[in-house]
Amino acid sequence: MAQKIDQLQKHMLEKIADLHSVPEGAYNIRSNGTLSGRNTTANIDIVSKEDKPGIDIIIKPGTRNESVHIPVIVSQSGLKDLVYNDFYIGEDADVTIVAGCGIHCGGDDTTEHDGIHTFHIGKNAKVKYVEKHYGEGDGAGERILNPTTVIYMEPDSYMEMETTQIKGVDSTIRDTTAKLEDGATLIIKEKIMTHGKQYAETNFQVDLDGVDSTANVVSRSVAKGTSRQVFNSKICGNNKCYGHTECDAILMDEGHVVAVPSLDANNLDASLIHEAAIGKIAGEQLTKLMTLGLTEQEAEEQIVSGFLK
Amino acid sequence: MLELQNICYQVTEDSQDIDILRNVSLKIDDEFTVITGPNGGGKSTMAKIITGIVKPTSGKILLDGEDITDLSITDRARKGISFAFQQPVRFKGLTVLDLLNLAHGEKLSLDAACQYMSEVGLCARDYINREVNASLSGGELKRIEIAMVLARGTKLSIFDEPEAGIDLWSFNNLIRVFEEMRRKIEGSIVIISHQERILNIADHIVVIADGQVSEQGTREEVLPKLLTSSEACSTLMDKVV
Numbered sequence: 001m002a003q004k005i006d007q008l009q010k011h012m013l014e015k016i017a018d019l020h021s022v023p024e025g026a027y028n029i030r031s032n033g034t035l036s037g038r039n040t041t042a043n044i045d046i047v048s049k050e051d052k053p054g055i056d057i058i059i060k061p062g063t064r065n066e067s068v069h070i071p072v073i074v075s076q077s078g079l080k081d082l083v084y085n086d087f088y089i090g091e092d093a094d095v096t097i098v099a100g101c102g103i104h105c106g107g108d109d110t111t112e113h114d115g116i117h118t119f120h121i122g123k124n125a126k127v128k129y130v131e132k133h134y135g136e137g138d139g140a141g142e143r144i145l146n147p148t149t150v151i152y153m154e155p156d157s158y159m160e161m162e163t164t165q166i167k168g169v170d171s172t173i174r175d176t177t178a179k180l181e182d183g184a185t186l187i188i189k190e191k192i193m194t195h196g197k198q199y200a201e202t203n204f205q206v207d208l209d210g211v212d213s214t215a216n217v218v219s220r221s222v223a224k225g226t227s228r229q230v231f232n233s234k235i236c237g238n239n240k241c242y243g244h245t246e247c248d249a250i251l252m253d254e255g256h257v258v259a260v261p262s263l264d265a266n267n268l269d270a271s272l273i274h275e276a277a278i279g280k281i282a283g284e285q286l287t288k289l290m291t292l293g294l295t296e297q298e299a300e301e302q303i304v305s306g307f308l309k
Numbered sequence: 310m311l312e313l314q315n316i317c318y319q320v321t322e323d324s325q326d327i328d329i330l331r332n333v334s335l336k337i338d339d340e341f342t343v344i345t346g347p348n349g350g351g352k353s354t355m356a357k358i359i360t361g362i363v364k365p366t367s368g369k370i371l372l373d374g375e376d377i378t379d380l381s382i383t384d385r386a387r388k389g390i391s392f393a394f395q396q397p398v399r400f401k402g403l404t405v406l407d408l409l410n411l412a413h414g415e416k417l418s419l420d421a422a423c424q425y426m427s428e429v430g431l432c433a434r435d436y437i438n439r440e441v442n443a444s445l446s447g448g449e450l451k452r453i454e455i456a457m458v459l460a461r462g463t464k465l466s467i468f469d470e471p472e473a474g475i476d477l478w479s480f481n482n483l484i485r486v487f488e489e490m491r492r493k494i495e496g497s498i499v500i501i502s503h504q505e506r507i508l509n510i511a512d513h514i515v516v517i518a519d520g521q522v523s524e525q526g527t528r529e530e531v532l533p534k535l536l537t538s539s540e541a542c543s544t545l546m547d548k549v550v
């Protein structure tokens with residue numbers, strides 16, 4: 001059922017999903033607002049929504065070691081794409097989900113993709129969710145990506161979310177909310193680099209509702225040029241639980257970063273921690289790498305790429 | 310060969326001039342030199358002046374006859390100067406292997422990287438992919454710092470108190486590493502140290518006190534004086550683990 005993928009699409013797929021060909025296992029490729037390829041497996045079904053744009057991804061209980069790729073490519077300048085993807089992950093499943101959106105904007109009109117992803121994670125299921133956002137193109141049009149992620153975690157489920165935006169997105173507002181039941185664990189690792197006049201806003205809201213639920217939300221970012229970043233992270237401990245949020249940002253040039261942590265403990269046995277550090281690259285780090293023979297600029301690049309690795 | 314000619318370093322603090330180094334002249338030949346002396350004497354400052362991290366107020370630095378006084382840290386490193394810091398730097402994200410690769414100048418084979426790690430007494434499997442961040446202990450960082458200089462293998466290697474924070478067992482191995490290095494590298498090794506056992510393997514000893522060279526010469530000439538002079542002795546004892 002897969003259609004042919006053109007050069008540009010191929011290149012974008014590499015950027016956002018490390019894919020060099022059509023992925024193995026289940027996948028759904030969305031290109032310029034339409035379906036351009038889909039594959040389902042015995043355990044993973046993908047169904048188009050009837051009432052609104054988007055898909056339901058249904059993963060059978062007990063599915064193990066399978067993956068789903070759902071990349072989105074927007075290359076048509078001026079397109080405003082909105083999509084709802086709902087994931088239903090059955091009990092005891094153990095799967096990897098790779099999403100990602102690449103915008104190639106060659107024209108002068110604003111191009112936008114808003115993806116709303118909702119995860120229903122069944123008891124004891126384990127999900128690794130990898131999401132990359134990327135923009136490119138010589139057009140003057142703005143490239144905008146506004147991903148929303150909504151996570152419901154049933155008892156003893158586990159989710160690790162890796163979300164990365166390294167290049168080319170002019171404006172992004174990234175909203176993530178999660179509700180965790182007893183014994184559920186959520187780990188979020190965010191990596192962001194902004195340059196030029198870009199703007200990136202991140203809003204995390206995690207509700208630790210269940211006994212022994214755990215969340216660890218870690219963001220690392222680099223703000224170059226005159227770009228601006230806002231990091232809002234709120235963890236609510238409504239039970240005996242453990243929550244940790246950390247924001248670590250490197251400032252370069254005239255970058256601007258605002259970190260607004262907030263912890264809300266509603267239970268005597270809630271243990272919540274926040275850490276935030278914003279600053280330029282430490283001079284001694286540059287010096288050390290220069291004593292190894294790197295130029296100042298090479299040292300800076302190494303430090304930044306290591307930091308965002 | 311490295312030569313310092315009349316190096317002075319002055320800083321101004323609260324509109325007062327402080328002399329940190331006063332007219333230091335020194336030649337370091339193809340041999341094993343140990344620089345010692347009291348805390349605050351100016352040893353680390355001198356190492357930073359040699360490596361270009363600190364610019365002297367006046368004076369000249371020559372490397373193999375070439376005036377390198379105005380060269381950057383990078384250029385000096387590329388000309389063959391390596392420096393293990395007294396206080397190693399931590400990096401978020403960069404791993405031990407990343408740093409060894411950068412030090413070596415090209416990607417090391419895993420075997421070679423492991424070799425450097427085992428020379429400093431660390432099990433490569435446990436460390437090679439660890440981030441060089443606050444999770445490493447002080448002694449581990451010091452050893453990685455030394456491994457980086459080994460991985461560079463340049464003609465002039467300077468170690469600033471390499472033994473600090475390293476346990477006794479590893480200290481014996483460390484001495485072996487330096488002796489091995491002396492055999493292998495056709496170049497100069499400079500170690501800043503307060504340890505008698507490191508002074509014992511020196512060819513040449515330089516004593517820096519109060520910003521000046523107060524003694525220098527062969528080990529046979531300098532060491533007996535150090536061990537009898539009560540002042541020098543107490544500074545030696547200061548840091549003995």
Ligand SMILES: Nc1ncnc2c1ncn2[C@@H]1O[C@H](COP(=O)(O)OP(=O)(O)OP(=O)(O)O)[C@@H](O)[C@H]1O
Nearest residue numbers: 320322329346347348349350351352353354355395
């Ligand atoms: N930038 C500076 N401003 C003010 N004082 C300085 C500066 N740099 C060094 N000093 C002072 O110069 C003196 C020499 O310092 P240095 O670190 O070189 O000593 P050292 O011989 O390496 O001592 P140690 O054995 O404790 O390592 C010290 O008194 C130190 O406080």
Ligand SMILES: [Mg+2]
Nearest residue numbers: 352353354395
């Ligand atoms: Mg010192």
